[in-house]
Amino acid sequence: MRYLVNGKEYFFDRNGEMFYYILEFYRTGKLLCPIGSYIKLEKELSYFQIPFDKSELALEASTKAVDRFILCLKKLIISYCENFHDNIILYIAKSGVSMRTKNFCPLLFSDNLIERCTYQILVKLEKQIGEHLVKTFSELELMWNCEPNYSGFLITITFSIKKLFQFKNTQNSVSSLILDNISEEKIILNVGGKKYETFRSILTAQPKTLLGVMFQDRNNCMRHPVNGNEYFFDRNSEIFAYIMEFYQTGKIPWFIFDTTKIIYKQLEEELDYFQIPINKSTIFCSLALEGAASTFKQFILAFEELIIQHCENFRSEISLTIRPGSILVDDRESSLSIERFKMNAYNILIEKEKQIGYHLSKTFCKLGLEWKFEKSERKHYGIEQLLEIFISFSIRIG
Incomplete structure (x- = not known):
């Protein structure tokens, strides 16, 4: 049954784009549903003989839509903060979304699919969304008020710009290292087939994380190189770019999902796997x-x-x-x-x-x-x- 083409390489004449989700299933045990691609995914699941519950897949698609809507609201709040505005008024009706503002009107939704379902999301989950945002932006004393009427929801979000500037940014900052010593040990991390090269000191600078612990001198038993200084991790190679950014800067990049197939939940799972602590309010x-x-x-x-x-x-x-x-x-x-x-x-x-x-x-x-x-x-x-x-x-x- 194996189609060996070169050493340990095997060829499958299948949909490479959908195989991304197949591989995620093998790595995490969780099946993600790409937007608008159910039929393509279903064919690949059948070919690779992966049993799946269509009800669970449908619920996962709904959860993904809610996550994207909440992310849009978070981006909107941050956009207002950037421009020193502390009061957001939205009207969300069945026909669409409108901003109630004269002097500042940022783009709310770049995703038309999400905009079309915001009304239905609020009908089901308005209270939970409000509580989530209040908790996430607790340092800004954010307040959420949602008033339903016969045709939609009038949402008012207020927060304190003064509190914003009193907030202490506790995200770790990693100062740039000037490495005069050319013998500084380099590490190659092979993640899902993609190789990332870094210095050992960059990893050990975050001692509470998986890689920070693994590459400390006393933990040789945790390291199993596959080739000299190369170490393999069967994880998502695309998301690992953002894991590496954390090690290099001390900050977790969050708004990365507009032009990629990565979703918020996947990033959280990878952060959890690599034992990188996150505080959403702080972030x-x-x-x-x-x-x-x-x-x-x-x-x-x-x-x-x-x-x-x-x-x-x-x-x-x-x-x-x-x-x-x-x-x-x-x-x-x-x-x-x-x-x-x-x-x-x-x-x-x-x-x-x-x-x-x-x-x-x-x-x-x-x-x-x-x-x-x-x-x-x-x-x-x-x-x-x-x-x-x-x-x-x-x-x-x-």
């Missing part, structure tokens, strides 16, 4: 914090660019009027980098105005820079909120 809050910190840094750089541009034009005063959704520099729209922050500048300044003013005053201290900030309200077709900033400095040459 997702860390992602939100890193995104917001990056936005904040770019916002400050935009102010620095604005000051330098005014110096180039021998102008020593800058006035800004900032409303939700607009930025006017010297009473006109700007073509500089700061213009791209018009959707979130108001929110960033409400949270971080003092830090920005202090940073700019210190950075441009030789110019004697002064920063003045004022928040006010005007009646203009209702109450209009606006921020006014005045920056002045001296241009001295020679």
Whole structure:
């Protein structure tokens, strides 16, 4: 029955894409159902004589849809955090999903299949989804409110940006190692036929994990090389790329699933196999914090660019009027980098105005820079909120 073609290599003229799921079954004992590919998978299961319960496969497909929906909501929350917005309003009806916002509207679903079933998911699991998100983003004091009506669900998600910046990122960080010693021991990890090369010290830097324990000096008995310094693991080779990223950076990459066939559950299983501890609240809050910190840094750089541009034009005063959704520099729209922050500048300044003013005053201290900030309200077709900033400095040459 064996079709030997070369040494230990065997050839099967079957669907290679579906064999990925066959191999996952042999490795983990769990059968995954790829979206829209049931008939192809069923043929391969029959060929390889794998007994399976179609009811369980159907339930697994439903679970996968729920997981993808929850992941979309997590990405949405992090996107709002990155842009210093703390209030999400969604209306989910049978006909689709809409955002209730004026000034900030990120893409919610890149997957039309998930968008079509969100209403049905909420009918069955609204309470559980809300509880899951509250727990996951507990560090941000997230609150979930879902109000059903005759045609759909009005969902309000609120959280604290202030708490976000009080959150301590406890994900391990691994500093880059400068390896002057060329004799540093290299390890080859052959995972599911794909080889990953790394240094032993990278693995032992995470001593509470499977590989960290295995490659410590005292645990020679745990290591069974197949060829010199090569070790084989019959696990998912695609997901192991993200396991290696953890060893190299100390951080677990999470939003990796849009363009791959990897699903959230598979990554969790591989993390569990390699004994990598995970705290979902820490992971997702860390992602939100890193995104917001990056936005904040770019916002400050935009102010620095604005000051330098005014110096180039021998102008020593800058006035800004900032409303939700607009930025006017010297009473006109700007073509500089700061213009791209018009959707979130108001929110960033409400949270971080003092830090920005202090940073700019210190950075441009030789110019004697002064920063003045004022928040006010005007009646203009209702109450209009606006921020006014005045920056002045001296241009001295020679």
